[in-house]
Amino acid sequence: MSALQIVADRNMRGLESIFSAYGHIHSVEGRQLSASDLQDADVLLVRSVTEVNEQLIAGSKLRFVGTATSGLEHIDQNYLKQQGIVFAHAQGSNANSVVEYVLSAIAASGDYLDCLLQGASLGIVGHGHVGSALANCARALGIKVRVFDPWLDDVEDASSLEQVLDCKVISLHAELTRRSPWPSFHLLDQDRLAQIAPDALLINASRGGVIDNHALLQQLLKGQGPQCILDVWEGEPAINADLLAEVSFGTAHIAGYSLDAKLSATRMLAQALAQAFELPAPALTAGADAADILHCPAAASEAEQLRSLLLGRYDISQDDAQLRRVTANADPQAAAQGFDQLRRDYRERRELRHSLVAAEHAPEYFQRALGYVLAPSDKDVSGDSL
Ligand SMILES: NC(=O)C1=CN([C@@H]2O[C@H](COP(=O)(O)OP(=O)(O)OC[C@H]3O[C@@H](n4cnc5c(N)ncnc54)[C@H](O)[C@@H]3O)[C@@H](O)[C@H]2O)C=CC1
Numbered sequence: 324m325s326a327l328q329i330v331a332d333r334n335m336r337g338l339e340s341i342f343s344a345y346g347h348i349h350s351v352e353g354r355q356l357s358a359s360d361l362q363d364a365d366v367l368l369v370r371s372v373t374e375v376n377e378q379l380i381a382g383s384k385l386r387f388v389g390t391a392t393s394g395l396e397h398i399d400q401n402y403l404k405q406q407g408i409v410f411a412h413a414q415g416s417n418a419n420s421v422v423e424y425v426l427s428a429i430a431a432s433g434d435y436l437d438c439l440l441q442g443a444s445l446g447i448v449g450h451g452h453v454g455s456a457l458a459n460c461a462r463a464l465g466i467k468v469r470v471f472d473p474w475l476d477d478v479e480d481a482s483s484l485e486q487v488l489d490c491k492v493i494s495l496h497a498e499l500t501r502r503s504p505w506p507s508f509h510l511l512d513q514d515r516l517a518q519i520a521p522d523a524l525l526i527n528a529s530r531g532g533v534i535d536n537h538a539l540l541q542q543l544l545k546g547q548g549p550q551c552i553l554d555v556w557e558g559e560p561a562i563n564a565d566l567l568a569e570v571s572f573g574t575a576h577i578a579g580y581s582l583d584a585k586l587s588a589t590r591m592l593a594q595a596l597a598q599a600f601e602l603p604a605p606a607l608t609a610g611a612d613a614a615d616i617l618h619c620p621a622a623a624s625e626a627e628q629l630r631s632l633l634l635g636r637y638d639i640s641q642d643d644a645q646l647r648r649v650t651a652n653a654d655p656q657a658a659a660q661g662f663d664q665l666r667r668d669y670r671e672r673r674e675l676r677h678s679l680v681a682a683e684h685a686p687e688y689f690q691r692a693l694g695y696v697l698a699p700s701d702k703d704v705s706g707d708s709l
């Protein structure tokens with residue numbers, strides 16, 4: 324078979340190292356990708372910023388489309404099916420990255436982590452890859468969980484939306500859909516937002532449109548809470564500066580942006596491509612070195628110990644400060660460019676899961692919940708060498 328012509332978003336991590344074995348790669352800016360880029364393409368690889376529909380791909384000879392994302396609302400899957408184009412996604416690749424973002428965000432917000440560990444409930448909307456991973460991790464930390472996902476049967480801790488909105492911390496992980504009978508678009512509208520207690524913490528790392536951003540801003544401007552952490556915004560990359568000013572942490576849609584997650588997404592697409600074209604599978608480990616060891620000293624309480632572990636690996640205040648910096652005093656166009664630039668140039672953030680952690684004082688259930696590997700303590704190492 325002759326080499327495949329692969330058109331890909333240039334912001335896909337590991338693109339060259341993982342895909343060059345399969346053909347010629349033409350990398351392009353995802354937001355600017357147009358039909359003229361696809362004239363000779365067999366394969367198209369995108370991220371969430373490229374709408375893949377009839378307008379983009381009609382008349383092309385594409386045989387495979389892959390998106391390195393979990394959210395799929397930018398893909399017209401019916402059209403791809405009609406055209407006989409194989410479609411692949413990367414659902415699950417970034418679930419743990421989002422889980423760690425959410426837990427760290429909670430840990431960085433006043434005493435919410437302490438409240439959860441002392442019996443307050445975590446409400447989760449959406450029980451897909453991210454929502455279920457968050458629920459499992461929270462339960463393993465001893466946190467009470469309530470879950471709302473009306474599309475699914477047999478969800479552990481299934482609750483009504485009202486019960487979830489009554490929780491101390493609420494985290495949104497629904498896909499963005501307008502499908503009846505349970506659309507998630509503007510699921511949190513003015514009325515639903517008003518049901519949330521003023522002292523609750525609301526986190527959105529799903530899609531901006533799951534919350535009516537205008538209604539949220541009006542409520543926050545009235546000083547009626549809740550405390551908010553937004554990773555996703557209506558109208559990205561042009562975000563509402565007034566809303567950013569009202570939230571406690573705001574980030575540039577990077578919850579799923581750990582290096583581990585990005586490489587895993589690229590590998591998942593390569594595996595699907597190899598299967599579709601009957602080519603050799605990609606190397607499963609291609610991509611990253613092991614993360615640096617995380618040193619986590621003993622702390623006064625379990626909550627403090629957990630906070631220090633979570634923030635030691637990922638501190639949301641850094642991403643929040645960068646978003647405020649690139650948008651401060653910027654005209655809307657420059658602010659939108661700044662938002663995209665933060666995403667494009669995102670640092671190599673590593674996950675706690677699978678990384679070596681020197682935290683001999685942390686309770687064992689932290690390790691089981693978060694999936695890190697306990698590094699041998701200095702004591703063990705010196706003992707071994709005797
Ligand atoms: N901020 C970020 O960096 C990231 C954002 N995402 C977003 O988070 C979403 C969830 O990710 P995954 O769990 O991997 O997707 P998924 O497709 O596995 O799960 C989505 C879940 O949402 C549920 N859902 C749909 N409508 C709902 C409604 N009205 N109320 C409650 N639940 C509803 C579905 O039944 C499904 O279980 C993605 O669709 C994507 O938009 C995902 C990864 C990273």
Ligand SMILES: O=C(O)C(=O)[C@H](O)COP(=O)(O)O
Pocket residue numbers: 369370371372391392393394395417576577578579580
């Ligand atoms: O997987 C998703 O869905 C996401 O939102 C990811 O963070 C992907 O973001 P993009 O880099 O594709 O915009």
